Amino acid sequence: MPSPRLGLSTRCVHAGDTRDPHGALHSPMYDHSTFGFATTSDVLDVVEGRTSGALYTRYGLNPTITALEAKLADLEGAEAALAFSSGMAAEAAVFLAHARAGDHVVCVGDVYGGTFELLGQDLPRLGITTTFLLASEAGRIGEVLRPETRMVFFETPTNPLIDLIDIAAAKAAAGPDVLVVVDNTFASPVNQTPLAHGADLVVHSATKYLGGHSDLTAGAVMGPADLVRPVWAARKNLGTVIAPPVAHLLQRSLRTLAVRVRAQNATATAVAGFLDAHPRVARALHPSLAAGEARSIRERQMTGDGGMVSFVLDAGTAGTSAVVDRLRLFAIAPSLGGVESLVTQPVTTTHHDLDEADRARRGIAGGLVRLSIGLEEPEDLITDLAQALEP
Numbered sequence: 299m300p301s302p303r304l305g306l307s308t309r310c311v312h313a314g315d316t317r318d319p320h321g322a323l324h325s326p327m328y329d330h331s332t333f334g335f336a337t338t339s340d341v342l343d344v345v346e347g348r349t350s351g352a353l354y355t356r357y358g359l360n361p362t363i364t365a366l367e368a369k370l371a372d373l374e375g376a377e378a379a380l381a382f383s384s385g386m387a388a389e390a391a392v393f394l395a396h397a398r399a400g401d402h403v404v405c406v407g408d409v410y411g412g413t414f415e416l417l418g419q420d421l422p423r424l425g426i427t428t429t430f431l432l433a434s435e436a437g438r439i440g441e442v443l444r445p446e447t448r449m450v451f452f453e454t455p456t457n458p459l460i461d462l463i464d465i466a467a468a469k470a471a472a473g474p475d476v477l478v479v480v481d482n483t484f485a486s487p488v489n490q491t492p493l494a495h496g497a498d499l500v501v502h503s504a505t506k507y508l509g510g511h512s513d514l515t516a517g518a519v520m521g522p523a524d525l526v527r528p529v530w531a532a533r534k535n536l537g538t539v540i541a542p543p544v545a546h547l548l549q550r551s552l553r554t555l556a557v558r559v560r561a562q563n564a565t566a567t568a569v570a571g572f573l574d575a576h577p578r579v580a581r582a583l584h585p586s587l588a589a590g591e592a593r594s595i596r597e598r599q600m601t602g603d604g605g606m607v608s609f610v611l612d613a614g615t616a617g618t619s620a621v622v623d624r625l626r627l628f629a630i631a632p633s634l635g636g637v638e639s640l641v642t643q644p645v646t647t648t649h650h651d652l653d654e655a656d657r658a659r660r661g662i663a664g665g666l667v668r669l670s671i672g673l674e675e676p677e678d679l680i681t682d683l684a685q686a687l688e689p
């Protein structure tokens with residue numbers, strides 16, 4: 299259960315941990331596929347839900363996984379959470395659990411490429427269709443709803459343009475019968491808890507900030523128990539539960555989540571300020587720089603600005619690639635949220651396959667660069683960017 303009276307760092311360290319009979323300070327790792335019972339009536343109690351307990355790992359009924367899920371739920375202020383083998387596994391289970399043939403989804407803003415393919419290519423084969431709106435069209439959610447619309451899905455901040463989408467306004471437009479599902483990967487629960495702003499479910503690629511060290515792949519879903527229960531059934535039959543060793547590693551990462559993300563917020567704000575003032579940078583994009591309506595959304599729903607910074611150079615694709623290639627501390631890699639800083643040029647990676655017209659419509663130019671800020675000293679990252687940006 300959520301424990302809102304305790305501060306975030308305290309909950310990162312302690313939420314969900316169970317005392318082990320030998321006195322180990324944290325939940326031990328049970329890398330077992332199945333668990334034994336003294337009597338058939340004991341096993342029936344677990345199968346029929348009268349008692350909670352370990353049963354079978356693919357069901358998620360494994361103490362290492364349930365301890366992790368208690369922490370994940372607590373951090374998002376949710377009644378329940380489920381851990382998955384990847385972020386895409388978490389999303390797929392949500393769509394399969396809450397939509398069926400004939401249903402309709404509204405997807406707002408740029409979403410992760412895999413999500414885009416799942417909604418645009420895989421789900422239509424099952425009879426589930428999606429209307430895609432740009433982030434700037436978030437005000438049109440109400441207009442595109444149909445009687446068969448089941449879900450509104452979006453990320454905020456978005457990737458790679460760091461647009462902010464108003465969660466409470468999206469829920470108001472969706473109404474009580476349409477689920478608002480927010481991918482909170484970019485913000486992490488340190489900076490934003492969408493359920494508190496009206497979202498019905500939250501999904502995460504735990505591969506990113508929750509894992510935080512670029513050494514695990516996992517996903518999560520958080521929300522009220524009645525909406526999470528069907529997702530549990532989908533996970534059970536798809537077989538996409540998190541593996542116990544990964545659950546144990548993720549549980550360890552979560553103990554430092556608040557410290558890591560707060561440091562990344564501060565460094566990213568310093569880097570964004572540097573880029574914003576740099577003569578070669580046409581635009582720097584970070585919630586700390588948000589103005590107008592975006593600033594009000596930032597103030598209403600975020601408590602920190604996050605570690606993702608994008609910027610646009612007054613240069614073409616080749617000139618921008620040359621700047622990226624000169625960076626020494628930033629690794630050119632497609633992920634984010636780890637302790638090490640990463641850089642990507644979206645037209646050479648995530649948005650490579652979009653045609654020119656679609657890129658232009660989405661504002662993805664050759665000069666766009668995305669940074670994931672790690673835990674290096676801010677001055678070292680700024681010095682590295684300064685040398686790479688020298689004409």
Ligand SMILES: Cc1ncc(COP(=O)(O)O)c(C=O)c1O
Pocket residue numbers: 384385386387410412413453457481483484502503504505515516517633
């Ligand atoms: C915002 C977002 N959501 C979901 C995913 C998918 O997560 P995973 O790679 O863990 O399956 C990603 C991966 O990059 C992502 O960036």
